[in-house]
Amino acid sequence: xxxxxxxxxxxxxxxxxxxxxxxxxxxxxxxxxxxxxxxxxxxxxxxxxxxxxxxxxxxxxxxxxxxxxxxxxxxxxxxxxxxxxxxxxxxxxxxxxxxxxxxxxxxxxxxxxxxxxxxxxxxxxxxxxxxxxxxxxxxxxxxxxxxxxxxxxxxxxxxxxxxxxxxxxxxxxxxxxxxxxxxxxxxxxxxxxxxxxxxxxxxxxxxxxxxxxxxxxxxxxxxxxxxxxxxxxxxxxxxxxxxxxxxxxxxxxxxxxxxxxxxxxxxxxxxxxxxxxxxxxxxxxxxxxxxxxxxxxxxxxxxxxxxxxxxxxxxxxxxxxxxxxxxxxxxxxxxxxxxxxxxxxxxxxxxxxxxxxxxxxxxxxxxxxxxxxxxxxxxxxxxxxxxxxxxxxxxxxxxxxxxxxxxxxxxxxxxxxxxxxxxxxxxxxxxxxxxxxxxxxxxxxxxxxxxxxxxxxxxxxxxxxxxxxxxxxxxxxxxxxxxxxxxxxxxxxxxxxxxxxxxxxxxxxxxxxxxxxxxxxxxxxxxxxxxxxxxxxxxxxxxxxxxxxxxxxxxxxxxxxxxxxxxxxxxxxxxxxxxxxxxxxxxxxxxxxxxxxxxxxxxxxxxxxxxxxxxxxxxxxxxxxxxxxxxxxxxxxxxxxxxxxxxxxxxxxxxxxxxxxxxxxxxxxxxxxxxxxxxxxxxxxxxxxxxxxx
Ligand code: SF4
Numbered sequence: 001x002x003x004x005x006x007x008x009x010x011x012x013x014x015x016x017x018x019x020x021x022x023x024x025x026x027x028x029x030x031x032x033x034x035x036x037x038x039x040x041x042x043x044x045x046x047x048x049x050x051x052x053x054x055x056x057x058x059x060x061x062x063x064x065x066x067x068x069x070x071x072x073x074x075x076x077x078x079x080x081x082x083x084x085x086x087x088x089x090x091x092x093x094x095x096x097x098x099x100x101x102x103x104x105x106x107x108x109x110x111x112x113x114x115x116x117x118x119x120x121x122x123x124x125x126x127x128x129x130x131x132x133x134x135x136x137x138x139x140x141x142x143x144x145x146x147x148x149x150x151x152x153x154x155x156x157x158x159x160x161x162x163x164x165x166x167x168x169x170x171x172x173x174x175x176x177x178x179x180x181x182x183x184x185x186x187x188x189x190x191x192x193x194x195x196x197x198x199x200x201x202x203x204x205x206x207x208x209x210x211x212x213x214x215x216x217x218x219x220x221x222x223x224x225x226x227x228x229x230x231x232x233x234x235x236x237x238x239x240x241x242x243x244x245x246x247x248x249x250x251x252x253x254x255x256x257x258x259x260x261x262x263x264x265x266x267x268x269x270x271x272x273x274x275x276x277x278x279x280x281x282x283x284x285x286x287x288x289x290x291x292x293x294x295x296x297x298x299x300x301x302x303x304x305x306x307x308x309x310x311x312x313x314x315x316x317x318x319x320x321x322x323x324x325x326x327x328x329x330x331x332x333x334x335x336x337x338x339x340x341x342x343x344x345x346x347x348x349x350x351x352x353x354x355x356x357x358x359x360x361x362x363x364x365x366x367x368x369x370x371x372x373x374x375x376x377x378x379x380x381x382x383x384x385x386x387x388x389x390x391x392x393x394x395x396x397x398x399x400x401x402x403x404x405x406x407x408x409x410x411x412x413x414x415x416x417x418x419x420x421x422x423x424x425x426x427x428x429x430x431x432x433x434x435x436x437x438x439x440x441x442x443x444x445x446x447x448x449x450x451x452x453x454x455x456x457x458x459x460x461x462x463x464x465x466x467x468x469x470x471x472x473x474x475x476x477x478x479x480x481x482x483x484x485x486x487x488x489x490x491x492x493x494x495x496x497x498x499x500x501x502x503x504x505x506x507x508x509x510x511x512x513x514x515x516x517x518x519x520x521x522x523x524x525x526x527x528x529x530x531x532x533x534x535x536x537x538x539x540x541x542x543x544x545x546x547x548x549x550x551x552x553x554x555x556x557x558x559x560x561x562x563x564x565x566x567x568x569x570x571x572x573x574x575x576x577x578x579x580x581x582x583x584x585x586x587x588x589x590x591x592x593x594x595x596x597x598x599x600x601x602x603x604x605x606x607x608x609x610x611x612x613x614x615x616x617x618x619x620x621x622x623x624x625x626x627x628x629x630x631x632x633x634x635x636x637x638x639x640x641x642x643x644x645x646x647x648x649x650x651x652x653x654x655x656x657x658x659x660x661x662x663x664x665x666x667x668x669x670x671x672x673x674x675x676x677x678x679x680x681x682x683x684x685x686x687x688x689x690x691x692x693x694x
Contacts, residue, residue: 025048037225042465043446066100072194081229110163119270132158140179232450255302301351307417310413327607352388353392401423406423434464458631479674487650494682511656513540519592521571550565559580567586598656600635
């Protein structure tokens with residue numbers, strides 16, 4: 001199937017689709033995508049809202065994959081975009097007679113493991129859980145169950161008991177291998193033209209390839225061409241992916257794999273059952289003695305000393321009482337020097353070692369049984385033992401704090417006691433460069449927001465494109481086809497205090513009463529901190545705004561429910577932080593106003609942020625210019641981008657942070673937005689102008 005640019009013309013194939021509007025930028029972007037894939041280059045393409053970005057890369061990617069017989073991987077950050085590709089864009093292309101094979105590849109834990117489900121039934125004591133897992137197995141037999149979405153009644157805890165996991169899978173040796181959903185999916189992936197994945201899975205595959213090489217099947221089959229959509233997230237996902245974390249939750253999950261008192265469940269219970277069924281009393285005695293007298297008591301000790309250790313970390317965090325009470329950076333190479341933490345660490349570490357030694361003994365004693373029928377759980381013993389070792393190694397790593405290029409910190413747990421210990425690479429650029437960019441023939445990054453003032457320097461640095469020589473780098477910006485001059489009224493009220501002033505939340509709430517009235521609600525109010533959101537919500541409720549509008553406040557319901565309610569309820573006002581600045585698509589009058597309460601500068605006390613700005617300083621850069629400002633501008637563009645989703649949308653954009661007009665850097669924010677008229681005046685005056693405009 002040869003690529004034909006005419007596909008996008010009004011008299012081309014796409015022109016047959018009802019409601020199709022020709023967009024020159026979409027066609028140009030598609031041409032560029034095909035060119036980059038074909039010539040083996042690297043591309044950074046920014047495509048403004050409304051360009052039709054996904055169709056601009058799907059069609060050339062399919063044509064390229066079919067003609068060259070080479071797979072193209074498409075990676076997205078959000079499920080929303082994946083759903084759009086799968087349920088709208090790809091079926092739409094098929095309807096036009098374009099023949100291709102696209103497969104979504106998900107991470108292991110999204111699939112059920114038939115063998116684990118079967119094994120679970122041996123120890124289950126709860127009849128509801130037994131019924132659910134029995135139905136799951138019946139569904140697997142009928143090939144009706146494929147992923148977690150086919151099991152909506154499973155609790156998170158129950159799903160964890162039956163989910164597929166790489167280290168617990170016996171692969172070819174498993175009796176269900178041929179009919180196992182995850183391997184059916186992986187076999188389909190081998191034959192696919194397009195593979196649709198998310199950024200996490202992409203990086204999981206990369207980390208396996210670091211060891212196995214690029215010409216083999218890791219999570220994904222071998223591939224050489226990659227398109228990363230929502231690419232502005234790749235740095236954060238990579239940082240999270242390469243981070244090391246030890247937490248009370250991780251330890252309690254680990255302990256629960258072996259033994260759960262309340263539910264009489266866990267691997268040791270299963271091994272006990274198998275041993276007592278298959279071996280004579282005398283043969284079983286030694287194994288029982290090891291489990292009952294040594295391993296189980298040791299698990300209780302690890303549980304206790306682990307809780308003590310994480311509590312000591314939390315105490316240490318509180319006592320330091322730094323600028324950010326939620327997290328605290330641990331000095332590089334120096335580490336935590338407080339006696340009580342070090343004593344608790346030694347105790348946990350030595351008891352983890354003791355536990356490992358006991359498990360090694362159990363593995364040794366059961367080695368001859370592992371090949372026998374009915375002793376499949378001994379395979380899990382080996383895998384769980386490895387997880388204990390990994391936990392101890394990660395604990396050493398995060399307490400040693402001496403890996404060059406890493407930043408280490410403590411973080412308070414959100415809903416429980418204790419604090420977690422974490423370590424992450426300060427700069428993921430070199431990791432992405434070596435392990436991804438240099439391994440592939442072509443890579444294209446795309447998103448609606450990658451540049452700051454038409455400049456990609458910040459993004460390039462984040463993803464490791466600090467070289468020119470190896471590839472020709474193609475950078476392109478396709479402006480949105482929307483007429484922002486006509487569609488947006490941007491207002492900056494002069495009469496608000498600076499966002500850091502103590503009276504700002506109250507003043508903001510007072511002004512919001514008037515601002516919200518302009519569009520009868522139908523507004524997103526975007527915050528940079530949950531604390532301020534809660535304060536403002538309280539003020540607005542005190543003045544009775546709940547009687548006028550449908551008040552939707554982040555934290556009071558799930559994000560999904562809040563957005564769905566916003567779309568259908570009259571006069572909604574949604575107050576949201578981070579996750580509402582992007583990925584929310586409400587077209588038409590339903591969303592008539594976006595109110596930015598504060599320019600979204602990152603908190604400078606965040607340990608990763610601190611370490612990144614220090615690194616920039618060390619290399620002779622300017623942290624504000626090279627990091628804080630571009631990061632804030634990109635987020636600001638995302639937030640503002642919620643307002644206009646179609647050519648017919650019109651709306652009011654209010655920036656309640658007057659630094660955008662008063663400070664030098666404000667210009668960078670303004671210039672990064674598509675041009676629209678800006679009014680900077682007292683609110684009473686602005687209200688008159690907005691009313692005229694509306
Ligand atoms: S092949 Fe692996 S994931 Fe599939 S059922 Fe068997 S053990 Fe589970």
